[in-house]
Amino acid sequence: MVENIKFSNKYNFAFIDESTKKEIRRKLLKAVAIPGHQVPYSSPEMPISRGWGTGGLHITLALIGRSDVFKIIDQGSDASVNACNLREFVNAMTGCETTFDTSKATLVQTRHRITEEELNENQIIVFQVPLPEPLRMVERYEYKTLQMHAEADYSKMWVSLYEAYVRYGAIMQGSGYPVMVNGRYIMSPSPIPRWDTPNLHQAKTLFLFGAGREKRLYAVPPYTDVEPLEFEDVNFEIEDFSKSACYKTGFKKAFLDELYADDGSQKYVISDSNFLDKIDSEEETHQYTNKYIDQLEAYDVERG
Amino acid sequence: MQTELNYDVVFDAQEHFRLLLDSMSRPGKINTYPLVDILPPEGITQGAALTGFALLNADVSHCITGENAGEIADYLLINTASQQADPSVADYVFVPEDYFGEELYGARNGTATYPEDSTTLIISCELISDKPHGNSRKFTLKGPGVNGIAEVYVSGINADLLHFIKDSNSEYPLGIDMVITDRYNNILGIPRSNNFSFSHPEHFNL
Amino acid sequence: MGYVAVKGGTEAIHNASELAEFYRVKDNTTPIDVKQIRTQMRLAIDKVMGEGGIYAPEYAAIALKQAEGDVYEAAFILRAFRTTLQRNYYTEEINTREMFVRRKISASFREIPGGQVLGPTRDYTQRTLDTAKATETTADIHLFLEQVDAKIDPEKLQEINSFGKVIDLLKNEGLLKPIDPSDDRKLVDITREAIKFPAPRSARLQMMARAETGGLMALGYSSQRGFGGVHPTVGELRYGTVPLRVKDASGRLRYIGKIEVTECEMVTGSKPGKKNTPPYFTIGYGLCFGHNETKVICMSTLDSAMRRPELGAPANDQEFVLYHTEGVEAMGFTNHLKLPHYVTFQSILSNTRASVERSKKANLEAEAWRQLASV
Numbered sequence: 001m002v003e004n005i006k007f008s009n010k011y012n013f014a015f016i017d018e019s020t021k022k023e024i025r026r027k028l029l030k031a032v033a034i035p036g037h038q039v040p041y042s043s044p045e046m047p048i049s050r051g052w053g054t055g056g057l058h059i060t061l062a063l064i065g066r067s068d069v070f071k072i073i074d075q076g077s078d079a080s081v082n083a084c085n086l087r088e089f090v091n092a093m094t095g096c097e098t099t100f101d102t103s104k105a106t107l108v109q110t111r112h113r114i115t116e117e118e119l120n121e122n123q124i125i126v127f128q129v130p131l132p133e134p135l136r137m138v139e140r141y142e143y144k145t146l147q148m149h150a151e152a153d154y155s156k157m158w159v160s161l162y163e164a165y166v167r168y169g170a171i172m173q174g175s176g177y178p179v180m181v182n183g184r185y186i187m188s189p190s191p192i193p194r195w196d197t198p199n200l201h202q203a204k205t206l207f208l209f210g211a212g213r214e215k216r217l218y219a220v221p222p223y224t225d226v227e228p229l230e231f232e233d234v235n236f237e238i239e240d241f242s243k244s245a246c247y248k249t250g251f252k253k254a255f256l257d258e259l260y261a262d263d264g265s266q267k268y269v270i271s272d273s274n275f276l277d278k279i280d281s282e283e284e285t286h287q288y289t290n291k292y293i294d295q296l297e298a299y300d301v302e303r304g
Numbered sequence: 305m306q307t308e309l310n311y312d313v314v315f316d317a318q319e320h321f322r323l324l325l326d327s328m329s330r331p332g333k334i335n336t337y338p339l340v341d342i343l344p345p346e347g348i349t350q351g352a353a354l355t356g357f358a359l360l361n362a363d364v365s366h367c368i369t370g371e372n373a374g375e376i377a378d379y380l381l382i383n384t385a386s387q388q389a390d391p392s393v394a395d396y397v398f399v400p401e402d403y404f405g406e407e408l409y410g411a412r413n414g415t416a417t418y419p420e421d422s423t424t425l426i427i428s429c430e431l432i433s434d435k436p437h438g439n440s441r442k443f444t445l446k447g448p449g450v451n452g453i454a455e456v457y458v459s460g461i462n463a464d465l466l467h468f469i470k471d472s473n474s475e476y477p478l479g480i481d482m483v484i485t486d487r488y489n490n491i492l493g494i495p496r497s498n499n500f501s502f503s504h505p506e507h508f509n510l
Numbered sequence: 511m512g513y514v515a516v517k518g519g520t521e522a523i524h525n526a527s528e529l530a531e532f533y534r535v536k537d538n539t540t541p542i543d544v545k546q547i548r549t550q551m552r553l554a555i556d557k558v559m560g561e562g563g564i565y566a567p568e569y570a571a572i573a574l575k576q577a578e579g580d581v582y583e584a585a586f587i588l589r590a591f592r593t594t595l596q597r598n599y600y601t602e603e604i605n606t607r608e609m610f611v612r613r614k615i616s617a618s619f620r621e622i623p624g625g626q627v628l629g630p631t632r633d634y635t636q637r638t639l640d641t642a643k644a645t646e647t648t649a650d651i652h653l654f655l656e657q658v659d660a661k662i663d664p665e666k667l668q669e670i671n672s673f674g675k676v677i678d679l680l681k682n683e684g685l686l687k688p689i690d691p692s693d694d695r696k697l698v699d700i701t702r703e704a705i706k707f708p709a710p711r712s713a714r715l716q717m718m719a720r721a722e723t724g725g726l727m728a729l730g731y732s733s734q735r736g737f738g739g740v741h742p743t744v745g746e747l748r749y750g751t752v753p754l755r756v757k758d759a760s761g762r763l764r765y766i767g768k769i770e771v772t773e774c775e776m777v778t779g780s781k782p783g784k785k786n787t788p789p790y791f792t793i794g795y796g797l798c799f800g801h802n803e804t805k806v807i808c809m810s811t812l813d814s815a816m817r818r819p820e821l822g823a824p825a826n827d828q829e830f831v832l833y834h835t836e837g838v839e840a841m842g843f844t845n846h847l848k849l850p851h852y853v854t855f856q857s858i859l860s861n862t863r864a865s866v867e868r869s870k871k872a873n874l875e876a877e878a879w880r881q882l883a884s885v
Contacts (some may be wrong), residue, residue: 011594013314020593022361025321026395029359030420033481033495035448039420040704047590050842052849063325065318075853079519080848081526088520112853121330130846142829143707148414168865174858182448182497184477193857202451206329213839215704220327221497224448239860258856271853279346363702 014061015093020044024062024217028208031219036181037149038132043215055210056109056128059217060090063124063208064107070098071105076113076255076271083111100274103286112175114196116254116272118288123223127190132211134178134188136184154186157229165234177236180227181220189226194238195255198227198290218230238292244268249279253293263267305375307382310341310358320358324483327493332445332454334432337489345379347372349428351485352398356380358427360396365389369407370400391423398488399427404464411472411480413496419477422496426483428458432490439505447498456492458484459505466502485495534578545570556583556770556800561837562588563720564595565799582722582841589838599756602763606773606797608672609750616676617744618777624673629749630801654698657827661705676746677775677793687780687790707829714816714832718809722837728824729835730808733815738823742794742811745777749801776810781818792817801842 003050020042027041046054064070072087074080078100086109099105104116111128119125135145138156148154157178177193179200189197189207199266200207200220207220220226225239228236245252247259247267254275256268270276280287316463323335337354343359344353347370360366362385368376368389376398377388391397392410399408414422431437433456440457473479494500535541548555548571558570562585570588577583613629616622628634680686696710700720705713718726733739751768758764776794796809814823826828834840 014318017594017596018313018317019361020364022317022359023363025325026359026364027420028325029328029424029481030422032325032449033479034419034477035497037419040418040706042702043704044593044701045586045589045838046593047587048696049586049730049845050839051846052842054842063318063322065315065322075850077519080850081519081523084519084523086497111849112851130843141707146417170861170865170870172858172861172865174861177855191854193850193853195857206325213843216583219329221449223451236355239857240864255853255856257852258859 004161006173011093011216013094014064015046015089016044016058017279018060019064024058027217028059028062028219031208031217032206032221034185035220035224036179036185036187036218038211038216038218039200040215041217043212046212048086048089051116051130052082053109053111053128054212055214056126056212056216057086057090057113057210058212059126059208059210060107063126064090064094064096066094066096067107068094069099070094070107070109071099071102071274072109072271073113074123075257076116076275077273080111080275100277102272102274112193113255114192114199114288115273116287117269117278118199118283118286119203121204123297124206124208126193127207127209129188129190129209129211129216130213131176132188132209132214132216134176134186149185152184157186161229162231165231171230171234171236178229180225182224182226184236186229187218187220187226193255194228194236197226197228197236198238199288199293202226202289203268236292238296240296241268242296246276246279248276251279253287254279305345305378305382308342308357311354313357313381314395316340316354317358320354323491324355324358324493328449328481329450329493331447331494331498332338332443332456332492334434334456335401335491337491339489345372345375347400348376348379348398348485349485349489351487351491352426352428353379354489355483355485355491356386356396356398359424360384360386362386362396365393365428366396367391367394367396368398369405369467370403379412384429394423395483397423397425399465401430401460402430402470404462408468411508413472413475413478413480416478419479422478422480424481424483426485427461427465429458429484429486431458431470431488432484432486432492433457436506440505441505443494443500444502447492447495447500449495450498458486458502460486460493463502463504470500472496479508488508520535520805528534532727541822542575543751544568544571544575547574553801554579554581556798556802557723557805558584558588560799560802560805561585561720561722562592564588564592582837585722586838586841600796602755602757604752604754604769604771606748606752606771607675609748609752609773610670610768611673611748611750613750614673614746614748615744616746618746621854622676622746624635624671675775677777680745680777680791685791687792705832709815709828709832711813714828715795715797715813716852717808717832717836718812721794721801721805721809721832722833722840723808725835725837725840726808726812727804729831730811730815732825733811733825738821742776742778742814744807745775745793745801747774748772749803770800771797772801772803772806774803774806774810776807776814778814781820 014139023042031039036233048054048057070090073081074083087098102115106123110124110125133145135148135157138160139145161171175193176188177194177197178186179189181187189200202223204222206222209218230236230245241252241256244256246269248269251270255271257271259267259269320337323337327335337351344350360380364386366380367389380386391407397411402509411423414420436457437459440459443453443456443458469480473496476496481496482494484492548567554574555567555570558574558581559565573584577587609628614627665832680730694710694836697712698710698714701712749772750768755763755764756766774796777791778792778794780792794810794814796806798805812825812831816828816831
């Protein structure tokens, strides 16, 4: 535990005061009870910049106990600079064990990815969310988006997706692909790539989302329908890596990062750093499977 | 009356909240609070009291229905700083075993824009079990958090109360969320998103 | 592989923060005393306290020192510190009528009760760079202070007075719009719950009191230039100290100290009302910690502007004004673009590549058809 010497007062366990933790906890229970609905919360300032994971931290710190094993990733990587900073903060404020190993963690915080390995019933994953409102791209005013959610009036959203299709021949949404949760709310799954989106559907794990700057939190409970928005004839598609392979392992069936060397040459590597390590050292892994990955026949599951 | 000294406001609250979160995320799953050395007054079980300790503070209000309301409210006030309020205002309403009262009709089920602005019921019952037992109702649960269908057996819970909740939840996302606790610190969460049905109490031969 | 080298992240951030600390002191000069910052950087301190949302000059000075003078960063550090403090009491509302006035001016009347008190202001000085400050010595300061002291004749010191307000003159004459009981008087606490729109005036004023001065200035200025124009006149601007009181457990009021605040009451014409209602004046209000006149002037302008949403300019739009002048959030989010986004970029890259591919194919086909047609 870090002591604040100058002011000679100790920080509370998990930094946040108990009263605010309770508020976050109450709101989390409501968020779970109404899957996909954004619940406003007080979102106190943290010693971490707004937009750098404060919402995720609020949830993590409201959840964490002494026996938790904490993992945090950014872009899939345990070693990403901001993730390292947040890991040290959580560790300093709680004394909790931290890990890189996806299967050993009880609590995972993430920015922009779901782990490549499937999370189980005893794990919770917390997403850092920059822009929680999926309708913001079609409606700039909050009081109006609130109304649209209240009435489940999502026509503007559908029109926007259709317009993209007419103009570019595809629904151009990249990451953060909007999803319909439990048949009721359109939700932003945070900027995860489309590769990860199907893994939210009927999952074993509780997914919690925290948008600190926008002061909203929301949830997808386990075993909940999460469907990417699509038309009957224009379908959701995941990123296509069939023409690439991880340069370290030859592995293809994973989200890959595109790298450029000094000479401008291009190569790919597995984005999830822990998964890469496990594949590289031929350890056992339990990857998510879903119909979108299974559909892509070009994938060579065997190592190249 | 004095503050419970054996309750750790940091770590007990955290541990119990995690169980509550798990229960609310997985309707039908039975979680159990570890025993804590507290002495709640007559009319509230340890499980219900611990649920209150985990969630209440000065920012939210509560309401006690049933017997011995005054003493229970004092107990919660001393331990959580939460004030008593009318059932139509209270954020948390405590319901004793096998109880239903008309005052519950006022409980809030949220607004279209802020459906979370609603009451949570903390309901006491006799026993929650995955097996049929004396006078237990069979709950069949379906919805988010449930892998297909879940079944659980609860005794000492009032049918009118359950009908009232089903009614309140009929205009989802408006609704009321339930935390059910029994005499043995077992807890069961049934959020409004759950489409549950329940049987008449049956006397099962054990 | 740059800044997300596998397993190298922790070491990299430690080195980077050490280097930042090195840059703060690398020229090996005398450390600035926090007391010096507090007293000689008075206005910077006031900005930091206002945006940090906590009245603590010494802590603000430490934050400024730690942040190498970056006011945004210092305000952010202070905000984060503020959230770790226990809130023991709520003060009773302050009454600026009992302000010990250090400066008080009105633009709407030539003479006001108690007179125009210019107080400490740089408004009527020539802003030439004073190169003599480069060689200022302690002896210079002593000498100056002695000269100031010598000018004060203790015989002539008046009793301490508080002054009535300019708006009271207007109110007594019946020129201010009467308060409608249906007006929004709901008191919320923006630090305890997320702001909801449409926001009550109490929330709007609280947000602006913690807002970033530059942001308020940009929008306040836009309104004055003609974008959703409210035509403001400074009814009264005052700066001074006000007493703070809390109720103790027995319900008795206790004086706990005083704070410096700047207050502005801006007179504007009201929204044209129903037929036969006169064009009353309304008051736009601004108040902030410390001495920051730009802030309260723009705050009070925007307070009026936001009550005229029908004018349709950015300054009239609550959501636009309040969300985008929140300095700590704005700074955090604009800077978060520095974080790696390569996974999200990969996602949009794959879409764009596919789309360009489709377009190329379509163009080739069209070209082929054209050639066929021209044969």
